[in-house]
Amino acid sequence: MPLDTSTYNLALLRVDGRRWNDLRRLHGQIRTQAAADGSSYLEMGNTKVMCVVTGPSESARRGGAGGGAGGPAASSSSSTATTPNGAEIAVTIVTGGFSTVDRKKRSRTDKRVQELQAGVAKALAGALHAHLYPRSTIAVSLHVLSQDGSLLACLVNASTLALVDAGVPMTDYLVACTAGSTSGHGAGDEGADPLLDLNGQEEQELPFLTLGTLGATDRVALLVCESRVQVGRLEGMMAVAADGCGHIRAALDRIVRDKGAQMVREGAIAKGESIGMDLD
Amino acid sequence: MPITILPPSVAQEPTRSLYQDGSQSDSDSDGGVDLDGDVSMGRPTKRARRDEAIVTPGEVITEDPQWMRGHGTYTIPEPPQIISSVAGTLSKTNKLLSVRPLRARYTPEIGDLVVGRIVEVQARRWRVDVGAALLAQLPLSAINLPGGIQRRRTETDELQIRTFFSEGELLVAEVQQLYNDGAAVLHTRSLKYGKLRNGVFMAVTGTGGGGGVVRARRQAFTLDISSSGAEGGEKIDVILGVNGYIWISKHIEGEGAAAESSGPGITRIEESVGLNVYSSQNDSIPLDTMREIARTRGVITALVENGLRVDEEMVTKGYQEAVEMARGEGEGDDSLWLGGEKGKRLADALVGR
Amino acid sequence: MPREAEPSLNEKAFFLQALQDGHRLDGRKFEQFRQLDLQFGDQYGVADVTLGKTRVLAKVSAEVTVPYPDRPFDGIFTITTELSPMASPAFEVNRPTEQEVLLSRLLEKTVRRSNALDTESLCLIAGQKVWSIRVDLHVLSHDGNLMDASCLAVVAALRHFRKPDTSMEGETLTIYTPAEREPVPLSWLHTPLCITFSFYGDEGEMTLVDTTLLEEQLKVSSCTISLNKHGEICQVAKLGGTPVDAVSLVQCASIALQKVKELSTLLDQKLAEDSKRRNKGGLLAELSAENAR
Numbered sequence: 001m002p003l004d005t006s007t008y009n010l011a012l013l014r015v016d017g018r019r020w021n022d023l024r025r026l027h028g029q030i031r032t033q034a035a036a037d038g039s040s041y042l043e044m045g046n047t048k049v050m051c052v053v054t055g056p057s058e059s060a061r062r063g064g065a066g067g068g069a070g071g072p073a074a075s076s077s078s079s080t081a082t083t084p085n086g087a088e089i090a091v092t093i094v095t096g097g098f099s100t101v102d103r104k105k106r107s108r109t110d111k112r113v114q115e116l117q118a119g120v121a122k123a124l125a126g127a128l129h130a131h132l133y134p135r136s137t138i139a140v141s142l143h144v145l146s147q148d149g150s151l152l153a154c155l156v157n158a159s160t161l162a163l164v165d166a167g168v169p170m171t172d173y174l175v176a177c178t179a180g181s182t183s184g185h186g187a188g189d190e191g192a193d194p195l196l197d198l199n200g201q202e203e204q205e206l207p208f209l210t211l212g213t214l215g216a217t218d219r220v221a222l223l224v225c226e227s228r229v230q231v232g233r234l235e236g237m238m239a240v241a242a243d244g245c246g247h248i249r250a251a252l253d254r255i256v257r258d259k260g261a262q263m264v265r266e267g268a269i270a271k272g273e274s275i276g277m278d279l280d
Numbered sequence: 281m282p283i284t285i286l287p288p289s290v291a292q293e294p295t296r297s298l299y300q301d302g303s304q305s306d307s308d309s310d311g312g313v314d315l316d317g318d319v320s321m322g323r324p325t326k327r328a329r330r331d332e333a334i335v336t337p338g339e340v341i342t343e344d345p346q347w348m349r350g351h352g353t354y355t356i357p358e359p360p361q362i363i364s365s366v367a368g369t370l371s372k373t374n375k376l377l378s379v380r381p382l383r384a385r386y387t388p389e390i391g392d393l394v395v396g397r398i399v400e401v402q403a404r405r406w407r408v409d410v411g412a413a414l415l416a417q418l419p420l421s422a423i424n425l426p427g428g429i430q431r432r433r434t435e436t437d438e439l440q441i442r443t444f445f446s447e448g449e450l451l452v453a454e455v456q457q458l459y460n461d462g463a464a465v466l467h468t469r470s471l472k473y474g475k476l477r478n479g480v481f482m483a484v485t486g487t488g489g490g491g492g493v494v495r496a497r498r499q500a501f502t503l504d505i506s507s508s509g510a511e512g513g514e515k516i517d518v519i520l521g522v523n524g525y526i527w528i529s530k531h532i533e534g535e536g537a538a539a540e541s542s543g544p545g546i547t548r549i550e551e552s553v554g555l556n557v558y559s560s561q562n563d564s565i566p567l568d569t570m571r572e573i574a575r576t577r578g579v580i581t582a583l584v585e586n587g588l589r590v591d592e593e594m595v596t597k598g599y600q601e602a603v604e605m606a607r608g609e610g611e612g613d614d615s616l617w618l619g620g621e622k623g624k625r626l627a628d629a630l631v632g633r
Numbered sequence: 634m635p636r637e638a639e640p641s642l643n644e645k646a647f648f649l650q651a652l653q654d655g656h657r658l659d660g661r662k663f664e665q666f667r668q669l670d671l672q673f674g675d676q677y678g679v680a681d682v683t684l685g686k687t688r689v690l691a692k693v694s695a696e697v698t699v700p701y702p703d704r705p706f707d708g709i710f711t712i713t714t715e716l717s718p719m720a721s722p723a724f725e726v727n728r729p730t731e732q733e734v735l736l737s738r739l740l741e742k743t744v745r746r747s748n749a750l751d752t753e754s755l756c757l758i759a760g761q762k763v764w765s766i767r768v769d770l771h772v773l774s775h776d777g778n779l780m781d782a783s784c785l786a787v788v789a790a791l792r793h794f795r796k797p798d799t800s801m802e803g804e805t806l807t808i809y810t811p812a813e814r815e816p817v818p819l820s821w822l823h824t825p826l827c828i829t830f831s832f833y834g835d836e837g838e839m840t841l842v843d844t845t846l847l848e849e850q851l852k853v854s855s856c857t858i859s860l861n862k863h864g865e866i867c868q869v870a871k872l873g874g875t876p877v878d879a880v881s882l883v884q885c886a887s888i889a890l891q892k893v894k895e896l897s898t899l900l901d902q903k904l905a906e907d908s909k910r911r912n913k914g915g916l917l918a919e920l921s922a923e924n925a926r
Contacts, residue, residue: 031383034585037383037384037385038383055385055413056385056413057385057413057414058413058414058415087413129354129365132462133413133414133462134461134462135414135461136413136414164336164337164366164367165367165382165383166383166384166385167366167367167368167381167382167383167384167385168366168384169337169352169354169365169366170337170338170365170366171337171338171354171363171365172337172338172363173336173337173338215338249338253336256334256336256367257333257334257336257367259382260333260334260336260367260368260369260382261333261334263382263587264333264334264369266586266587266588269368269369269380269382271369272333272334272335272368272369272370272371273369273370273371273372
């Protein structure tokens with residue numbers, strides 16, 4: 001416990017030299033896989049995730065006895081979220097054995113992984129306009145290459161990027177970010193500061209939550225907290241995380257815009273028409 | 281595009297200063313990364329767009345109530361706004377605003393020429409993968425019977441449905457009708473359409489942006505390959521399915537997709553529809569033709585890799601260019617490799633840069 | 634996989650209209666629980682929670698085993714959940730549904746990860762012998778709000794449980810039968826309980842607690858908050874669904890605190906009643922090993 005908190009109080013600097021409100025370096029790419037409908041690669045600090053989106057395509061699972069060998073296998077390892085009269089969103093998370101310091105084999109049926117899958121799938125179901133694609137499946141496959149904190153947030157952000165690349169309509173970017181608090185769960189510490197975007201070491205030691213919002217708004221699509229923290233501190237942490245989400249949204253938007261601008265420049269897509277002026 | 285390894289230079293780091301209270305704000309200003317390029321918070325509203333700008337999900341396109349929303353947008357009632365739901369370029373048709381996504385799956389439209397693959401045979405119809413969100417249908421009643429006979433489909437036809445098309449076979453067809461959920465119904469009731477053989481299949485991105493096949497006046501055409509030194513008279517057919525599926529095959533006089541444009545009149549077609557239209561057997565193909573089919577395939581791959589559109593003009597020009605390049609480099613006609621740097625040169629030559 | 638029948642469209646419309654006007658179908662207030670009943674079995678460590686028509690049973694058992702090699706000083710503590718077809722046709726045996734996975738993760742995070750049970754106190758001989766405490770949770774009847782009922786049942790059963798007393802003399806470990814020495818309670822650090830909020834309306838602007846099955850099927854999103862009566866959050870989970878305003882989530886947290894305080898009081902009171910019932914004539918005090926001799 002003392003490692004982070006003790007130094008933080010002296011210099012107001014965190015273990016990796018950031019201040020309380022600094023995001024880690026965020027780097028992303030879209031369209032990394034030519035064969036996929038949509039793909040992305042996202043680094044948030046040292047947490048690195050790849051995402052591949054397939055679909056929307058006709059649901060493999062059919063009512064009745066038709067389910068072949070592929071059907072049940074796919075459904076048991078992925079978590080799905082269905083929308084009424086809309087596409088099914090199936091999320092699979094594969095964690096590389098090399099993604100953490102201690103090489104650990106984590107099976108796909110691990111409950112923790114299943115919970116992550118369910119969280120991502122349900123959050124995406126709330127953001128995507130899945131009702132436009134009845135009877136189809138949007139398969140989101142996430143590959144964790146390296147873990148250093150804020151894993152759930154990174155997974156959510158990477159899948160958002162890949163879905164934007166796949167051209168699946170959505171209400172707004174679904175972005176997520178973590179926030180922590182410098183004190184433990186003890187009641188007394190009033191001077192605890194909120195921290196933005198925790199790395200793996202900080203996650204081990206400090207209470208934190210993951211917050212996902214729809215765009216840069218206060219509308220919370222995802223909120224996961226797994227550590228003990230005073231109830232009064234919740235609001236501060238959520239505020240900081242929501243603010244971080246706004247900045248991550250801007251960063252993701254920049255990635256998409258850069259790619260779009262590049263495509264327009266290269267003539268791959270026709271220029272957009274500007275609105276206004278010739279209205280009347 | 282593969283992942284590029286970045287140099288270790290520090291990319292622009294989104295920092296934030298959210299509460300402007302005493303100690304925090306001055307510690308922010310002295311050491312923190314100062315960002316002038318940081319994007320403003322909240323929904324990015326209408327801003328002066330440069331020509332190459334795109335709209336992204338959640339971006340407000342307009343608050344003017346006189347516009348109507350089209351594909352790729354949604355509205356909220358309060359305040360009345362049209363908001364983009366995909367990343368792409370804006371397009372206007374009269375008062376209709378829509379956003380063309382940078383890339384998306386193929387969305388069928390009536391009249392599209394598509395190349396598809398049979399994935400399932402049902403009682404009186406086939407289910408065809410055309411790269412769309414849902415499988416397309418091809419009813420038994422929407423195909424030509426061998427010999428060009430016009431009659432009702434009987435139970436006998438239903439029983440031998442697999443003799444026409446069976447699983448895994450490729451066909452070229454036209455979208456005849458759309459269901460409410462966006463699924464397409466195909467037909468092959470023309471000599472241009474039907475089963476495909478004697479060639480290769482390739483899939484690129486279809487209409488929906490990001491290069492790939494675009495809707496054009498003519499999706500199927502014949503390529504003259506005599507310039508490459510192949511034996512005279514041989515030609516190859518190219519079918520650019522609007523859905524991004526492409527078929528390149530040996531040209532057979534009076535048959536195949538390009539027949540209608542160059543071929544004989546309607547009466548002769550009736551007679552010439554032989555019994556072999558549903559044959560799955562390849563004819564013998566001269567080596568030269570095979571080579572040129574492979575070269576055409578390379579050209580299209582290079583076009584797609586370099587983000588260029590795929591249509592008749594580009595493929596024809598690209599093909600000529602590729603023949604020239606192969607000849608110019610003295611590697612002989614057999615050099616077909618058009619990947620990487622070479623493909624880039626080809627693309628550059630085509631767009632004149 | 635058989636699915637739960639979904640409510641019909643006009644039933645849904647009726648329900649939502651009623652909510653808009655401030656009514657729930659069973660006449661409860663938005664923040665009111667159903668009739669809650671908690672009963673302990675004759676044995677130690679059996680708790681039976683009835684919440685309206687939802688009924689869950691938790692049974693705690695203990696045995697001595699070898700600890701995990703990477704944690705030689707910690708006892709083993711597992712919670713298993715069983716959602717059998719008895720409770721709802723949508724549940725299947727040996728094939729955990731997503732709901733079951735999420736339920737067991739919730740209990741895991743609420744009770745285990747928050748250190749409600751001091752696992753170090755379960756150690757008998759470091760690296761060789763520890764207590765393994767196992768909680769089996771059975772859902773007997775499913776009418777909504779399994780999360781809250783299950784959490785209460787597990788916590789109540791654990792607090793009610795008594796494990797056999799032990800003693801160490803030199804190298805010899807003795808485990809006493811209940812006849813020899815009165816069993817001792819587990820070393821319990823705090824009492825986490827969870828409250829689930831369900832949101833309704835396009836913007837998730839209406840909030841209900843303790844939803845029935847029908848209400849649960851119609852929710853647009855939900856949020857489960859676990860905390861103890863001291864106001865320490867152990868776990869928050871809002872996994873997707875319609876986005877909800879951050880302010881209303883903060884409000885939920887304070888409502889949850891108040892509810893948890895009520896539930897803890899009830900739990901304490903029930904435990905006290907039960908021990909009074911068992912302790913006829915003050916025999917317990919005499920049998921206890923902690924007696925001054």
